[in-house]
Amino acid sequence: MKIAISISGDHINAAFDPRFGRAPTFCLVDSESGAWSIHPNPAISSSGGAGIQAAQHIAKLGVQAVISGAFGPNAAQTLEAAGIKMFIAPTDESLTAAEVMQRFKSGQLSQIDQATHRGYHERSHG
Amino acid sequence: MIIAIASGKGGTGKTAIATSLALAAKRPLRFLDCDVEAPNAALFLKPKLEHRKPVGIPIPVIDEELCSYCGRCAAVCEFHAIAIMGNKSLIFPELCHGCGSCTLICPEHAIRERIDTIGVLEGGSALPEIQFAQGILNIGEPMAVPVIRELKKWSFPSPTGQINPIEQTSPASSNGLEIRDAPPGASCPVVETLRGADFAILVTEPTPFGYHDLRQVVEICRDLNIPAGVIINRDGIGEKTVEEFCASEGLPILMRIPLQRNLAQALAQGETIYTADVRFRAPFEQLLTKIRGIGHV
Ligand code: SF4
Ligand code: SF4
Numbered sequence: 548m549k550i551a552i553s554i555s556g557d558h559i560n561a562a563f564d565p566r567f568g569r570a571p572t573f574c575l576v577d578s579e580s581g582a583w584s585i586h587p588n589p590a591i592s593s594s595g596g597a598g599i600q601a602a603q604h605i606a607k608l609g610v611q612a613v614i615s616g617a618f619g620p621n622a623a624q625t626l627e628a629a630g631i632k633m634f635i636a637p638t639d640e641s642l643t644a645a646e647v648m649q650r651f652k653s654g655q656l657s658q659i660d661q662a663t664h665r666g667y668h669e670r671s672h673g
Numbered sequence: 674m675i676i677a678i679a680s681g682k683g684g685t686g687k688t689a690i691a692t693s694l695a696l697a698a699k700r701p702l703r704f705l706d707c708d709v710e711a712p713n714a715a716l717f718l719k720p721k722l723e724h725r726k727p728v729g730i731p732i733p734v735i736d737e738e739l740c741s742y743c744g745r746c747a748a749v750c751e752f753h754a755i756a757i758m759g760n761k762s763l764i765f766p767e768l769c770h771g772c773g774s775c776t777l778i779c780p781e782h783a784i785r786e787r788i789d790t791i792g793v794l795e796g797g798s799a800l801p802e803i804q805f806a807q808g809i810l811n812i813g814e815p816m817a818v819p820v821i822r823e824l825k826k827w828s829f830p831s832p833t834g835q836i837n838p839i840e841q842t843s844p845a846s847s848n849g850l851e852i853r854d855a856p857p858g859a860s861c862p863v864v865e866t867l868r869g870a871d872f873a874i875l876v877t878e879p880t881p882f883g884y885h886d887l888r889q890v891v892e893i894c895r896d897l898n899i900p901a902g903v904i905i906n907r908d909g910i911g912e913k914t915v916e917e918f919c920a921s922e923g924l925p926i927l928m929r930i931p932l933q934r935n936l937a938q939a940l941a942q943g944e945t946i947y948t949a950d951v952r953f954r955a956p957f958e959q960l961l962t963k964i965r966g967i968g969h970v
Contacts, residue, residue, distance in 0.1 A: 628756065
């Protein structure tokens with residue numbers, strides 16, 4: 548299974564970043580082989596709809612699950628439509644992507660099926 | 674001539690100044706309260722609001738029968754208001770700016786538009802010849818700009834005849850006067866209010882906050898190429914940074930309004946500066962002449 552983890556950095560040992568839409572990069576890990584790659588988040592500087600944009604991006608990368616610290620309603624809806632499972636990793640332990648992956652494999656992360664927060668003030672004043 | 678009155682932050686007495694100018698200026702004139710999130714000029718000018726017009730934006734609706742899930746609509750939307758995931762389409766109306774790009778680009782003509790109401794315009798007259806209009810954004814609705822844009826364009830009937838938008842010309846021209854009370858801040862709604870104005874009156878206070886916010890609005894005026902002048906409210910309460918900034922930027926100081934208890938009380942009761950204190954009559958009456966002079970330079 549291919550899994551995306553929101554991180555800030557360019558290595559599997561870089562820090563986990565709990566902000567799904569605003570994380571600088573995603574680390575893609577193949578849970579069977581352990582192979583990983585880094586993908587910049589195109590939504591990082593968008594003025595609104597970051598969660599949707601990030602979700603569309605990782606869907607294009609062909610992942611089946613995503614691990615972050617929180618998902619807004621729009622991101623959750625988009626990920627759900629793409630059939631991508633959402634998992635929450637702890638935000639208070641300064642984990643690396645590799646450590647997050649370990650916890651995922653040992654079944655310590657909880658899966659969610661809806662938004663963890665009500666979203667931010669999304670529509671910019673255009 | 675179109676004059677916009679702006680201030681970086683709220684609570685600088687901007688509306689009291691805008692309404693004072695309306696009372697002092699030669700009428701007829703058109704007054705627009707563009708602070709659509711919290712319009713309050715009506716409290717000062719007490720218009721009879723007789724006309725209403727809802728403002729909406731077109732939101733796309735995708736016909737699943739026709740859609741081929743090609744994803745072009747999602748790709749063209751710069752606000753990420755559409756997501757096409759496999760063969761599911763998602764629309765996020767609260768992100769949509771109603772620009773119509775998605776409808777235009779759809780190769781299957783699968784998108785039609787429905788109108789979502791986001792606010793309302795209200796208009797009428799205040800005193801015989803102040804043609805007053807305000808925009809009101811629905812509570813919780815984040816997009817002020819379309820309401821302000823419609824407000825600027827709105828023509829409505831009045832006892833003195835049809836009220837039409839005034840053309841942007843030059844500060845010196847005499848094709849009528851429009852006064853726009855801008856929202857506080859320095860974001861898109863302020864830009865939209867200032868756009869098309871011939872002159873901007875920037876209201877500030879001689880404090881570090883006042884200075885910081887003034888700089889931001891001055892920048893917008895520069896970008897839009899609108900000449901501006903400054904009114905210092907609560908003059909004498911603080912330091913000289915604002916004055917030094919104005920001097921170095923070549924911004925004329927149009928008026929100083931000292932901190933006075935009687936003014937504060939009058940404003941709290943919905944009175945304008947112009948009516949509350951006779952000493953301000955002449956300065957407000959001369960304000961337009963001053964501005965016309967600056968416009969000529
Ligand atoms: S552009 Fe038209 S056909 Fe393509 S996904 Fe959007 S609505 Fe469907
Ligand atoms: S109308 Fe414009 S902003 Fe709205 S969804 Fe279509 S492209 Fe995006």
